[in-house]
Amino acid sequence: MKAWLLLFLCIFSIASHAVIKRHDVPAENYLLNDAPKYLIDLPHEGHGVLINEQWVVTVAHTIFYDYRGKELKIGLNHYQIENVFIHPEFKKPSKSLLSGDLAPLMSFLKARSDIALIKLSSPVSSVQPVSLYKNTNEAGKVITVFGKGATGDGLKGEVLETKSSKQLNQFQNIVDGAQANWLTFKFDKPPNVLALEGMHGSGDSGGPSIIYRENKPFLVGLSSWQFAYGDISDFKAGLYDTTAYQVRVSSYVNWIMEIMHHE
Template sequence: MTRCLLIVLLAASSTASAVVIRHDVDDSKYRIPESTFSALVDMPGEGHGVLIDPRWVVTAAHTIPRHWEKKQVVINGIARDVERVVVHSGYKKPSQDVLDNALASWDWMLFWAQLTASDDIALLKLAQTATDVSPSGIYEHKNEFDQTVRIIGKGATATGATGYEFSSSRRTELRQAYNKITSAHDRYFCYVFNDPSEALPLEGGAGGGDSGGPVLINTEMGWRLAGLTSWSAGLRSTRTSTGQYGSIICNVRLSHYKEWIEGVISEQPRAGGRRSGF
C-alpha cells in the first residue's frame, strides 16, 4: 500500500520504540524483556504475529509482504521458514478512490467503513515445528466488551501528547501497555487511548508497526490471545502524526474467527473460505 495508509493502518510491509504511552509515566515502566511473551512473531521488517500452534502463526493479513522472496519470520530470536500462507478470503484492501477522497477531505469515515468490512486475518504454516516456544492460547469467549486488555509490540513509540511521525522507526524495543475495550462486534473490537485524566496506570495504544501483534485478556488459565492489532481511527485534525490521545485502535477479534482458524489448521475449511497467499 501507499505511504498514506500509515495514517490508519498499524502495519508492516503493506501499510499501528513500540506502543504509544502516557506522557506522564516513565518509558521504563512499559518496557519488557523479549522473554515475557516468547510466542511473539516478528514479520519481515515490521509487524507481528503470534504462535498459536507449534506449526501455525496467526497475523493480520495486511502484514503479509506483497513480494516475499525469502519467506521467513522470527520467533524467540530464531528465523523460521514459512511453508504456507493462508489469507482469509474476506480480506479486501480499501479502494484507491475512497483513499484518494479521504486524503483530499480528511474525512475517513468511508475508508474506515471498508476496513471494518474486511477480514484482516491470515495464518502462516511453519516449515518446522517450533519446539522451543509455548504457543499462546486463544480467547474464545465473546464477552470482550469492557474488559482490560494487554497490548504488546515493538513498533513506533511516542507519547499520547505528541503522537508519532510517519517517518518514525517501526521496529524498536518491546513494550506492553493496558487499555479497556470500548466496543466489540463481529470482526473487530476497539479501545480508546485516553488522556491521563481517564487512563489506566499503564494505559497505551498500538503504534505503527505493531499490526498483527497480540491483544491479550487475562483468564483463570492465564493470558489468552483475544485479538490482533489492525488499524486506527485517529483524530480528524491530525495530519502529520498519529497515536495521540483520543485515537481509537481496532483489533481483529479472534473469537469471531474460531471456526475458520480451526478449519485451516485441521485442513478442513469452514466458514469464511480461504485462499493461499503463495
Template structure:
C-alpha cells in the same frame, strides 16, 4: 566478534514502540524480552504462534505484492523455521486504493467491512516454546488487556511521531551488511518492545476497540498503537496464562487524511476480534494439518 556484539547492542538500544501517556516515564512501558509466542514478521509487524506449526497475523502485514513468503525463513522463538504456506481469510481484500487526502469515510468503511486476518503454516513443528491459546468466549467487552508493539513512539499530547517507526541508521547498516549471508528478511527484531494496557470499550462482528484515555480515567500504563505496531497481540491473563484476544490492525480517523495525527488522547484503536475467527482458524488447521 566483539565489534559485532557491540554493534548489535547499539541497535537494540533504539528505543521505539507504542504511544504512551505523557505523564509516565517511558521506561516503565519497556520489556526486556518478548513473550515467547511473539514473532517478528518479515519487514514490519507481528504474528503470534497459536499452534506448533501455525502463526496468526493481520493479513495486511503480509506483503505478497513484493515478497514471496513461501519457502522463506522466519525466526520463531529464536530458532529459524520456514514458511510452508499462507492462508488468507476469504473476506480479506488487499488495499490498493488511493484514498486521497481529505474525506476519511471511504477508507473507514473499507477497513470496517473486510477481514484482516491470515494464517501462516510453518515447515517444522515448534517444540521449544508454547503457543498462545485463543480467547474464544464472546465476553471481550470491558476486559482489560495487555498489548505489545515495536512501532512509532509518541505520547497522548503529541500523538505518534510517524518517522520513528522506521529503522535507524545503525539498523539499516546492519541489514545491508548481513544481506549476502542470510535469507532472513529484515524485521523489527532489534527495536525496543513495549507493553501497555487498555480496556475494550466496543465490540462488533470483526473488531474490538479501545480508547486512549488521559488523567484519572487512564490506567497506570495506558497506551495505544502506533504505526508499525500491526499484529501486536492484545491478551488477557487467565490464572497467569495469556490468552489471545486481538491483533492490532488500524485506527479510527476522524479528520482529513492529510491532517490526522494518530495516537492522541481519545483516539480509538481497532484490533482484530480473534474469537470471531476461531471457527475459521480451526477449519484451516484441520484441512491443512496441525
C-alpha cells in the same frame, strides 16, 4: 518529502500499530526486556502470534509480498514459511480511498476481515503457543498489548522516526466494544486511566492483545487500525481520544480451525 510518500506514511499509520504512551508517565515504564516467546517478528514488518506448534496468526495487511520460503525466528531457532492463508474477505484499499475525506476508508477498513494464517514447514518444539480466547465476553476486560514500532505520547501523537529503534513495549487498555469482527478501545486522557494506558503506533500490526486468566495468557485480539475522521492529509496517529480497532479473535476461531485442520 513527496506527496505520495506523505500519503503512504499516513495510511500506514492508520493501519499499522505499536505503542503510544501517556505523556505524564516515564516512557521506560512501558519498556520490556524480554518479549513473550509467542510474539513473532514477520519478514518485512509487523508481528504474528504462535497459536499452534506449526501455525502463526497475524493481520492480513502485514503480508506485503509472497512470504513462502522466508524464515521466522521463534525462540532460538529459525523456521521456514510453508504457506500463507489470507481470509477471503480481506481486500486492499483502492487509490480513490487514499485521499480526501477519511469516512469512506474507515467504512472500507471496518467491512474487511484483516486476518491471515502462516503455516510453518516444521513444528516448533521450544516455545509454548498461546491459547485462543473463544468466549465473546471481551467488553470491559483489561488487555495487555505488545509492540516494537514507533512511539510517542497522547499529546503529540506518534513519532515515525522512532520506529527504527524497534524497542519492545507493552501497554494496557480496556475493551470498550466487542462487536462482529472487531474489538475497540479508546486512548483516554489521564489522570483517571490505567497506569500503562496506551495506544498503537506505526510498525507493529498483528501484535497480540492478551487477556490473562489465572496467570495464563489468551490471545483476544490483533492490532489492526485506528479510527480517524476529517481529511486524510490532516491525520495524526496516536493522539488521546483516538479509538483503536483490533481483530476480534473469537469471531475467527472457526475459520482458523478449519484452515489448520485441512492443511
